[in-house]
Amino acid sequence: MNSNHAGQESERRYQRLLAAVTDYVFSVTVDQGRPVATFHGPGCEAVTGFTPAEFDADPFLWFNMVYEEDRPAVTARAEQILRGEAPPALEHRIVRKDGSIRWIRNTAVPRKDAGGRLVMYDGLVSDITDRKRAEDELRKAYAELTRRQKDLNVALQELEASNEELKAAQLQLIQAAKLESVGTLAAGVAHEVKNPLQTILMGLDYLHNNNLLASDGNLKQVLGDMRDAVTRANAIIQELLQLSAQREFELKREDLNLLLERALSLLNNRFIASQIKVARRLGANLPPVRIDRSKMEQVFINLFINAVQAMAKGGVLTVTTGAGRFGGDLDVAPAACPQFHRGDRVVIAEVQDTGTGIAQEHLPRIFDPFFTTKPVGDGVGLGLSVVKKIVDLHCGAIGIKNASGGGVLATVVLKAEPEDS
Amino acid sequence: MENQKKRILVVDDQADITRMLKLNLEQTNDYEVRMENISSRALAAAAEFCPDLILLDVVMPGIDGGSLAASLRVHPKLKGVPIVFLTAAATKEEVSMRGGIIGGSPFLAKPVDLAEVLRCLKKHLGAAANVKEEA
Numbered sequence: 304m305n306s307n308h309a310g311q312e313s314e315r316r317y318q319r320l321l322a323a324v325t326d327y328v329f330s331v332t333v334d335q336g337r338p339v340a341t342f343h344g345p346g347c348e349a350v351t352g353f354t355p356a357e358f359d360a361d362p363f364l365w366f367n368m369v370y371e372e373d374r375p376a377v378t379a380r381a382e383q384i385l386r387g388e389a390p391p392a393l394e395h396r397i398v399r400k401d402g403s404i405r406w407i408r409n410t411a412v413p414r415k416d417a418g419g420r421l422v423m424y425d426g427l428v429s430d431i432t433d434r435k436r437a438e439d440e441l442r443k444a445y446a447e448l449t450r451r452q453k454d455l456n457v458a459l460q461e462l463e464a465s466n467e468e469l470k471a472a473q474l475q476l477i478q479a480a481k482l483e484s485v486g487t488l489a490a491g492v493a494h495e496v497k498n499p500l501q502t503i504l505m506g507l508d509y510l511h512n513n514n515l516l517a518s519d520g521n522l523k524q525v526l527g528d529m530r531d532a533v534t535r536a537n538a539i540i541q542e543l544l545q546l547s548a549q550r551e552f553e554l555k556r557e558d559l560n561l562l563l564e565r566a567l568s569l570l571n572n573r574f575i576a577s578q579i580k581v582a583r584r585l586g587a588n589l590p591p592v593r594i595d596r597s598k599m600e601q602v603f604i605n606l607f608i609n610a611v612q613a614m615a616k617g618g619v620l621t622v623t624t625g626a627g628r629f630g631g632d633l634d635v636a637p638a639a640c641p642q643f644h645r646g647d648r649v650v651i652a653e654v655q656d657t658g659t660g661i662a663q664e665h666l667p668r669i670f671d672p673f674f675t676t677k678p679v680g681d682g683v684g685l686g687l688s689v690v691k692k693i694v695d696l697h698c699g700a701i702g703i704k705n706a707s708g709g710g711v712l713a714t715v716v717l718k719a720e721p722e723d724s
Numbered sequence: 725m726e727n728q729k730k731r732i733l734v735v736d737d738q739a740d741i742t743r744m745l746k747l748n749l750e751q752t753n754d755y756e757v758r759m760e761n762i763s764s765r766a767l768a769a770a771a772e773f774c775p776d777l778i779l780l781d782v783v784m785p786g787i788d789g790g791s792l793a794a795s796l797r798v799h800p801k802l803k804g805v806p807i808v809f810l811t812a813a814a815t816k817e818e819v820s821m822r823g824g825i826i827g828g829s830p831f832l833a834k835p836v837d838l839a840e841v842l843r844c845l846k847k848h849l850g851a852a853a854n855v856k857e858e859a
Contacts, residue, residue, distance in 0.1 A: 493812070494783065494812045494813060495812075497812035497834040497835055498738050498741060498812050498834060499740075500834065500835035501738075501741050501744075501812070501834040501835040501836065502738070502740040502741050502744050503835070504835045504836070504837050505741070505744030505745060505747075505748055505837075505838065506744055507837075508744075508748050508837055508838035508839075509744060509747050509748050509751065512748070512751055512838075513751075530837075533835060537816075537835055541815055541816070541817065544815060
């Protein structure tokens with residue numbers, strides 16, 4: 304009696320528990336591997352809309368309510384269970400009695416007898432629609448996040464590119480501002496120095512023309528040296544003014560080949576007089592470069608004049624242009640061009656002479672102001688400083704080295720402009 | 725009349741420059757030179773001296789060369805007198821690129837030697853003489 308009473312009490316507690324849970328509990332009795340009876344807990348109505356009585360009246364209702372697309376998975380799992388396996392919980396859709404579609408999670412636990420035969424399995428069905436919806440929204444949010452991250456990456460790359468351009472523009476502005484202040488100083492100094500030079504030059508003329516001094520043979524030489532000194536001082540002033548010219552920096556898209564032709568034509572008479580042949584190897588379809596035409600002309604005029612002076616007995620001046628990717632198909636030393644990145648599209652111009660070259664110990668100093676190896680009167684050592692300054696202003700690069708076949712090779716590298724802008 | 729010395733007025737605030745020009749030009753025996761180092765007095769000096777040509781500095785304290793030239797060009801007695809600017813404000817390159825003429829006026833860029841000054845004087849005195857003869 305006591306045992307029977309305890310069993311009844313246990314059954315009542317179980318029923319109370321079933322009524323309390325919102326999830327749907329069911330038990331399937333199995334005989335010979337086939338389901339023979341199913342008990343549906345009261346929670347089934349909350350999950351499916353169908354009452355336990357309706358499930359009892361229609362033995363296929365549990366299957367018919369499964370969303371059609373999900374039925375193969377449900378069938379396969381039922382077969383696994385009936386074979387005595389314990390598959391993991393299955394999540395699938397059902398069509399509720401009211402026609403709405405819900406997601407459920409179906410967990411089944413097999414019960415076996417002492418011989419290991421499946422006699423029953425208990426299941427728990429939970430409505431996970433809200434979780435699925437949340438997961439779906441999370442997936443969509445993640446996809447959106449990924450898309451935005453990609454957009455952000457693109458924007459970041461564009462920002463980095465803009466930042467690089469801004470840095471380059473800022474560098475140009477700083478350089479221009481520096482030159483402007485140096486230019487103001489140079490112009491003032493030039494004016495103040497040229498006036499005393501005028502007095503000295505006129506004084507020399509007066510002494511030269513004065514018959515009283517003609518008796519001293521050395522005086523003619525002395526006066527000549529003084530006149531040369533005035534000429535050199537004036538040349539320094541001219542080059543200083545050139546170095547720091549205050550003229551507005553006008554950057555425009557230009558064809559480097561045309562610019563080189565103009566610079567060459569300006570010095571044509573000098574090439575003829577010095578017995579120098581000009582060899583042009585100008586690349587076809589050169590992309591444009593953004594430069595100040597007048598200043599860049601000055602760069603090449605200075606390089607050409609250096610080449611002429613290096614070929615006192617005549618020779619060949621070779622001017623070459625080309626375009627390509629920096630660090631790729633161009634033979635340019637990247638170490639000399641920190642302003643360029645691998646893959647940047649660049650235009651290069653090379654000026655090569657057949658002179659005696661530059662002594663190795665002089666190479667590190669060739670861009671220093673007032674450094675010169677030329678005889679007195681041939682230059683004051685500002686030409687290459689001017690060249691370097693102008694190329695720097697264009698955020699370009701210049702390298703000068705002894706060419707393998709003799710002579711000097713000067714290479715100017717400038718960033719290419721996009722063809723279509 | 726052929727042998728008559730041409731009268732040159734040199735206006736420059738630097739006394740050493742005007743002195744050297746005077747010495748050199750007068751040594752040729754072709755020119756009589758008057759110096760003026762204070763630009764505000766230059767107009768009166770020119771009216772009194774009646775020069776055949778005026779060598780005029782540009783950057784000067786007080787009245788600058790440009791303003792002084794404008795006054796000279798409207799002066800009844802002086803308006804036909806050629807003016808050559810002698811200045812340190814322009815470079816030789818700038819002057820030679822423009823054929824020696826900037827803004828319609830002849831320029832000499834300092835420092836300039838006597839030979840170049842004489843060439844310039846002859847050229848512009850000759851032009852002025854031709855203008856007078858035609859008139």
